[in-house]
Amino acid sequence: MSGVEQTTAAAGSVAVEDQAAGVRAQARATAPSGDTPAPVGGTIVPRWLRWTLAGAAALVALWLPNGLYPTVAVDIACWALFAVAVDLLLGYTGLMSFGHAAFWGTAAYATGLAAIHWGLPFPLAVLLGALAAVVLAVPVGYLAVKRVGIYFAMVTLAFAQMVYYIANQWRSVTQGENGLQRVPRELFGLDLSDEYYFYYAALPIVAGGLFLVWRTVHSPFGRVLVAIRDNPARARALGYPVHRYKLAAFLLSAFTAGLGGGLFAIGHRFVSLDVLHWTTSGKAVIIVVLGGIGTLWGPVVGAAGVTRLEDWLSFAGFEQIGLVTGAIFVLTVLIFRRGLWGTLTHWLRRR
Amino acid sequence: MSSDHPALRARGLTKEFRGFRAVDGVDLAVAAGSVHALVGPNGAGKTTLFNLLTGFLPPTAGRIEVAGVDVTGLAPEGFARRGVARSFQITSLFGQLTALEHVELALQSGSSLGWKFWRSAKLMRRYTPRAMELLDMVGLADLAGTTADALAYGRKRALELALALALEPSVLLLDEPTAGMGLEDVDRTVALIAAIRTGRTVVMVEHNMSVVGALADRVTVLQSGRVLVEGPYDEVRADDRVITAYLGEGAVRAARR
Numbered sequence: 001m002s003g004v005e006q007t008t009a010a011a012g013s014v015a016v017e018d019q020a021a022g023v024r025a026q027a028r029a030t031a032p033s034g035d036t037p038a039p040v041g042g043t044i045v046p047r048w049l050r051w052t053l054a055g056a057a058a059l060v061a062l063w064l065p066n067g068l069y070p071t072v073a074v075d076i077a078c079w080a081l082f083a084v085a086v087d088l089l090l091g092y093t094g095l096m097s098f099g100h101a102a103f104w105g106t107a108a109y110a111t112g113l114a115a116i117h118w119g120l121p122f123p124l125a126v127l128l129g130a131l132a133a134v135v136l137a138v139p140v141g142y143l144a145v146k147r148v149g150i151y152f153a154m155v156t157l158a159f160a161q162m163v164y165y166i167a168n169q170w171r172s173v174t175q176g177e178n179g180l181q182r183v184p185r186e187l188f189g190l191d192l193s194d195e196y197y198f199y200y201a202a203l204p205i206v207a208g209g210l211f212l213v214w215r216t217v218h219s220p221f222g223r224v225l226v227a228i229r230d231n232p233a234r235a236r237a238l239g240y241p242v243h244r245y246k247l248a249a250f251l252l253s254a255f256t257a258g259l260g261g262g263l264f265a266i267g268h269r270f271v272s273l274d275v276l277h278w279t280t281s282g283k284a285v286i287i288v289v290l291g292g293i294g295t296l297w298g299p300v301v302g303a304a305g306v307t308r309l310e311d312w313l314s315f316a317g318f319e320q321i322g323l324v325t326g327a328i329f330v331l332t333v334l335i336f337r338r339g340l341w342g343t344l345t346h347w348l349r350r351r
Numbered sequence: 352m353s354s355d356h357p358a359l360r361a362r363g364l365t366k367e368f369r370g371f372r373a374v375d376g377v378d379l380a381v382a383a384g385s386v387h388a389l390v391g392p393n394g395a396g397k398t399t400l401f402n403l404l405t406g407f408l409p410p411t412a413g414r415i416e417v418a419g420v421d422v423t424g425l426a427p428e429g430f431a432r433r434g435v436a437r438s439f440q441i442t443s444l445f446g447q448l449t450a451l452e453h454v455e456l457a458l459q460s461g462s463s464l465g466w467k468f469w470r471s472a473k474l475m476r477r478y479t480p481r482a483m484e485l486l487d488m489v490g491l492a493d494l495a496g497t498t499a500d501a502l503a504y505g506r507k508r509a510l511e512l513a514l515a516l517a518l519e520p521s522v523l524l525l526d527e528p529t530a531g532m533g534l535e536d537v538d539r540t541v542a543l544i545a546a547i548r549t550g551r552t553v554v555m556v557e558h559n560m561s562v563v564g565a566l567a568d569r570v571t572v573l574q575s576g577r578v579l580v581e582g583p584y585d586e587v588r589a590d591d592r593v594i595t596a597y598l599g600e601g602a603v604r605a606a607r608r
Binding site for chain 2: 215216218219220221222223224226227230231233234235236237238239240241242245248252
């Protein structure tokens with residue numbers, strides 16, 4: 001079927017295709033973007049700049065544990081995955097999840113338990129954790145996507161709170177407030193006890209997770225998601241089953257958040273109830289807003305900024321970290337609505 | 352499908368909102384290949400009926416058939432997949448997508464490509480030639496790369512039509528296709544609908560009586576959620592009950608004089 005379609009398309013007027021491609025290229029530059037998230041689906045960023053950016057990001061990622069404490073570098077990588085997962089829903093599907101700690105935390109516990117009890121190599125344990133997050137996301141997402149706006153956020157929050165209390169009560173498995181101690185970091189007998197080396201061992205998983213979301217956003221599926229974000233009723237009238245698309249996006253997001261949560265568990269060799277707390281969901285949303293909703297670089301930059309700032313504040317002996325990140329959050333929402341990355345690209349685009 | 356079935360049929364269609372009957376036992380049979388207009392004063396239930404006929408509202412009672420097949424209770428996407436496409440009265444587009452991307456999305460909706468999150472969006476270019484044809488048909492070829500937010504009102508309405516057409520519908524429902532348009536755009540839209548009606552069934556809600564007169568084979572007049580009169584345009588226009596519904600008793604007496 002798809003082969004037939006392709007042939008017909010190829011046989012279609014070449015001139016029309018050229019015209020369309022030209023139109024595609026110039027149009028983004030002239031279209032005003034207003035206060036809504038950055039245009040999605042195509043891009044005005046020239047190819048060379050995109051590759052330069054990707055190259056620079058790869059270099060920074062490779063250099064990171066040499067310039068920062070390796071522990072902080074690992075945290076940045078985990079939170080980047082988490083934030084990008086939240087942005088897939090918030091920025092590209094128009095769904096504000098306020099309960100993503102459920103998936104991050106469930107994956108952290110599942111990964112920790114798999115590593116402790118089965119002695120699995122850590123990438124396998126992390127993958128298992130992410131799949132556990134997906135299993136949880138099926139019922140949560142199924143019920144949540146039937147609601148919109150604040151009600152969607154409330155349903156996700158309610159489920160996350162439920163998971164938190166279950167984890168708190170189910171002490172035989174989660175060890176309650178003591179948490180899972182001494183999570184092993186097994187990888188074919190390699191010595192990864194040094195955070196510096198663990199960072200590099202974890203990097204392929206992080207890159208894989210980020211690629212998954214990048215691919216999704218720039219796929220035919222991603223185009224449908226943006227259409228749903230902009231106008232769900234219209235998408236339905238075109239024949240798209242909106243609920244099922246939202247659910248699929250929800251599962252992909254839970255999987256990516258789960259990869260981050262699993263790595264977080266292995267990275268800290270410890271899982272506490274904090275990973276399921278609602279403030280963890282809140283922090284992920286704050287990172288996305290600070291970095292820039294509806295951009296993929298934004299959440300990554302936001303994760304680096306927030307994690308680094310928190311580390312610096314706690315190192316300086318400052319107790320009220322939430323006060324500072326909260327204040328920055330308020331300022332961002334009031335003054336830089338596009339977030340760090342969104343503001344930067346908007347500013348560059350206008351010049 | 353055999354031709355003795357109407358393209359679209361409603362039987363005893365009723366919609367209640369908290370005890371208020373917005374649509375009250377409406378029977379409607381739209382013959383295949385005809386243009387059927389729904390008219391009536393404000394609050395007559397036209398928009399509610401329209402939403403019932405496209406699955407955007409579930410009926411309280413009654414049935415809906417498309418070419419003889421019962422589709423009552425289906426979701427809007429179910430109606431779309433059975434060849435019932437609609438446009439929206441209040442222009443309803445995807446603000447951040449270009450006109451071309453809109454039509455490509457509409458063309459893609461019948462295939463499974465939309466699920467492929469692991470493939471590149473460049474694959475959607477297989478729909479570009481057909482999308483450009485449709486944009487050309489509604490006079491938007493030059494604006495293919497403009498985002499919907501940046502289109503002028505008349506152009507948005509044209510894009511609405513292109514989207515509905517992209518679904519290759521057997522039944523096309525147009526919700527006030529000329530609402531808010533200038534005269535020039537109205538003429539253009541009437542010509543366009545006249546051109547695309549070939550081989551299709553068109554149901555339209557329309558206030559502009561000259562548009563109805565130019566296009567409609569049959570007219571159904573609604574009042575207070577019920578069918579007041581149904582028939583060919585000329586007959587309906589001269590009907591006393593219709594004049595009363597629109598203009599009040601005095602108008603009938605005035606017309607008689």
